[in-house]
Amino acid sequence: MTTLAPANLLGQSPYQDYVYSYPHKTAYRPLSPRSLADVWSQENRSTLFLYIHIPFCEMRCGFCNLFTTVMHDDDFVSQYVQAVERQARSLRNALPNSEFSRFALGGGTPTQLPLKGLEAILNVAETTMGADLQTIPMSVEVSPDTATEDKLKLLRDRGTTRISMGVQSFIDAEVQASQRRQTAQQVQATIQRIRQVGFPNLNLDLIYGLPGQTVDSWLQSIRTALQFEPEELYLYPLYVRPLTGLGLSDREWDDTRLACYRAGRDLLLGQGYQQVSMRMFRLPRATDATDPVYCCQADGMVGLGCGARSYTQSLHYSYDYAVNAKEIKGILAGYIAKQAVDFESIDYGFELDQQEQQRRFILLSLLSDEGLDLAAYQQAFESAAIADFQSLQEFQALGLIRQQQQRLYLTEAGLERSDAIGPSLFSPQVRKLMNQYQLK
Ligand SMILES: C[S@@+](CC[C@H](N)C(=O)[O-])C[C@H]1O[C@@H](n2cnc3c(N)ncnc32)[C@H](O)[C@@H]1O
Ligand code: SF4
Numbered sequence: 001m002t003t004l005a006p007a008n009l010l011g012q013s014p015y016q017d018y019v020y021s022y023p024h025k026t027a028y029r030p031l032s033p034r035s036l037a038d039v040w041s042q043e044n045r046s047t048l049f050l051y052i053h054i055p056f057c058e059m060r061c062g063f064c065n066l067f068t069t070v071m072h073d074d075d076f077v078s079q080y081v082q083a084v085e086r087q088a089r090s091l092r093n094a095l096p097n098s099e100f101s102r103f104a105l106g107g108g109t110p111t112q113l114p115l116k117g118l119e120a121i122l123n124v125a126e127t128t129m130g131a132d133l134q135t136i137p138m139s140v141e142v143s144p145d146t147a148t149e150d151k152l153k154l155l156r157d158r159g160t161t162r163i164s165m166g167v168q169s170f171i172d173a174e175v176q177a178s179q180r181r182q183t184a185q186q187v188q189a190t191i192q193r194i195r196q197v198g199f200p201n202l203n204l205d206l207i208y209g210l211p212g213q214t215v216d217s218w219l220q221s222i223r224t225a226l227q228f229e230p231e232e233l234y235l236y237p238l239y240v241r242p243l244t245g246l247g248l249s250d251r252e253w254d255d256t257r258l259a260c261y262r263a264g265r266d267l268l269l270g271q272g273y274q275q276v277s278m279r280m281f282r283l284p285r286a287t288d289a290t291d292p293v294y295c296c297q298a299d300g301m302v303g304l305g306c307g308a309r310s311y312t313q314s315l316h317y318s319y320d321y322a323v324n325a326k327e328i329k330g331i332l333a334g335y336i337a338k339q340a341v342d343f344e345s346i347d348y349g350f351e352l353d354q355q356e357q358q359r360r361f362i363l364l365s366l367l368s369d370e371g372l373d374l375a376a377y378q379q380a381f382e383s384a385a386i387a388d389f390q391s392l393q394e395f396q397a398l399g400l401i402r403q404q405q406q407r408l409y410l411t412e413a414g415l416e417r418s419d420a421i422g423p424s425l426f427s428p429q430v431r432k433l434m435n436q437y438q439l440k
Contacts, residue, residue, distance in 0.1 A: 009420050010398060013254050015237055019367060019422030022360045023350050023430040025309065025321050026437035033347040036094035043300050043312050047101040050131050052084065052121055053305035054105065055332065056112040058145055061168075062179035063207070063238055065323045067307035068108035069332065079336045081117045084305050088128040090343035091302065098302070100131035104139045108307070111146035118151055122158045124304070133159035137287075139203075140164070144182045144190040152197040161287065162201040162232075163194050169210055169217075170224040177211040184224070191228045200287045201231040208260035209238035209253060218260045222267055231286035234279050235264050237419070261416055277368045278418035306335035310346075313357065317349030327440045354381065356427060358388055363425050367418050371407040391424065 017024075056072040092098075103125055113121065125131045139162040140155050147165065155163070169175050170184040194202055204225050208218050225233060237257045265275065273281040303310040309318040319335060322328050352360065358381055366372045372392075377385040385408075386392050392408065395401045400414035400421060414421060426434070 009395075009400065009417060009424060012420060014417045014420050015239065015254060015257060016420045016423045018236075018239060018419055019363055021309070021311075021316075022363045023316065023352075023356065023426070024434055025318060026439075027430045027433040028316065028318060028321070028348055028350045029433065031317070031347050031349055031351070033345045035345050036091060037344075039312055039315055039317075039346065040095050040300075045095060045098040045300065048098055049301040050100045050103045050125060050129055051301060051303045051308050052103075052105050052110075052125060053303065053308035054107040054110040054113060054121070055080075055305070055307045055328070056107065057109045058112060058143065059179070059181050060325070062177075063240060066108065067321055067323075067328060067331075069325065069328050071325075071329060072112060074114070076336075077113060077117055080306075080332070081113070081120050083336045083338060084121065085124055085128065086338070086340050087304055087343040088124045090340050091304065092128055092130070094344060095302070098130070100129065100136060100302075102137050103131050103133060106139075106141045108141075109143045109146055110140055111142040111148070111151050115150055115154060118154060122154075126158070129302075129304075135159075137161050139201075141166070142190075142194075144187045147190050147194060149193055149197065152194060156197050156199060160199055162203060163199045164203040164205065164232075164234075165190070165194070166205045167221075167225065168205065168207045169213065170221040171213070171217050174210045174213050174217065174221075178207075188224070188228075195228065202228070203232035203234060204228075204230045205234045205236060206264075207236045207238050208264065209257040213256075213260070215256070215259050215263050219263055219267060222264055226267075226271060229283070231283050233268060233273065233281045235261065235268075235281065236279055237261065258416065265416075275369065275415070278415050280368075306332055314352050315349055316352065317346045320348060322440045324440050350430075350433075356430070357381075358383075358385075359425055359427055362389060362392075363422055366401070366408060366410065367422055369409070371404075371409040373407050375406045389425070395421065 053067070055068045056077060057068045057070055060068070060070055105121065105125075110118065110121070122133065126133050136159075138160050140160050141164045143166060147163075152163075167187050168178060168180060170187065172183055175182055175184075191202070191204070206221055206225060222233070222235075261278075268281045269275065273283055276282050300313070301309070301311040303318065306319050307321070309316060320331050322331055358377070361377060361380065362372055362385060372385060374385055381388075392401065395414065396403070396408075399411055400417060401408050402411050410418065410421070
């Protein structure tokens with residue numbers, strides 16, 4: 001990964017890196033062991049975000065570098081669910097008096113679990129962790145093949161408010177070229193099923209920049225998605241990452257992705273969607289949008305499962321990470337073998353000093369429509385964001401951000417360069433760790 005000085009941003013590829021959290025997991029390293037009780041003792045635990053990771057998929061898509069495996073025989077899956085139960089009990093003891101204001105079940109593919117396994121995981125969230133699933137926003141990732149009626153009904157009855165499904169494309173040839181097994185017909189039948197079962201919010205993921213895709217075929221995919229009036233759409237530019245199976249390399253690719261982004265954005269804005277970030281578009285009626293409880297800057301995240309990250313204000317932690325199937329298998333075997341006592345401490349992550357916390361604050365708020373609240377930054381860090389980060393002024397001079405009252409927002413030109421602006425704000429230390437990370 002290269003880092004761009006602001007003045008170079010306009011001349012470089014807009015596609016450097018997708019920044020959805022900071023620092024990236026590849027900057028995590030072994031830490032001296034510390035107890036979870038200590039780690040969380042000083043945190044505000046009244047509005048936590050609970051996340052459970054299910055690392056199983058029916059196939060490994062050519063573009064995907066998430067922590068997931070296609071190895072999911074019943075015995076292995078049930079041992080994994082039991083390990084999550086053990087981890088949850090240890091965690092609950094270490095975090096007394098915690099309240100969760102949001103829950104997400106992701107992966108991988110949570111609906112790859114058999115019905116009983118899915119039920120057990122929901123029980124972990126509700127009974128062991130004490131999350132009130134009937135009242136808090138709850139999001140679950142599904143895939144077209146595994147979102148069966150019985151699982152969808154279970155999810156609805158247990159309080160799911162948002163279903164998110166990876167579609168990627170409604171053009172069969174594009175899907176096949178990404179080594180993904182699904183047909184447009186199958187996907188449309190699944191969306192109808194999701195609508196019939198009934199969830200307040202449906203999100204569909206689409207990818208642009210796929211092999212063989214054109215702006216026209218891209219717009220055709222978006223139009224097909226629009227027939228189902230999803231409350232949310234995520235438009236992802238394709239990244240081909242090391243150790244994933246696609247192997248594209250084309251300079252013109254940037255131009256295609258940018259053209260697809262602009263055409264897709266214009267189509268969705270014309271249909272009444274609001275743009276929340278470079279990737280996320282939402283209808284005003286989406287219910288989670290008006291939920292005031294969750295704020296990405298303030299809340300702690302409690303992750304359960306192998307592959308899940310957890311965030312306190314000054315420490316981010318997880319278990320080891322890999323993309324290679326054999327490595328993932330080894331990490332999962334280590335997780336399954338853990339006993340309750342092993343879950344009481346952590347030893348892998350990243351400590352955020354005040355400057356890293358400042359960067360995180362700036363990055364996450366600037367890249368979303370929430371914008372960078374200068375007064376909130378001043379209050380949190382007792383210093384001025386613009387004085388702390390000179391590049392903010394340079395972005396402004398380049399027309400990439402604008403100030404409105406006490407907030408900085410990305411301009412249209414800034415939004416489409418989110419994936420270059422974000423990485424340019426990484427600290428030298430995080431950049432170095434990411435560059436040194438040996439992918440496995
Ligand atoms: C957390 S992933 C999991 C989604 C789910 N397992 C599925 O595929 O149905 C969410 C989305 O990220 C996007 N994504 C994953 N890898 C990507 C890549 N290399 N480039 C662009 N988008 C990617 C896909 O649109 C995917 O649906
Ligand atoms: S994109 Fe989704 S279904 Fe495909 S491998 Fe990644 S997590 Fe699994």
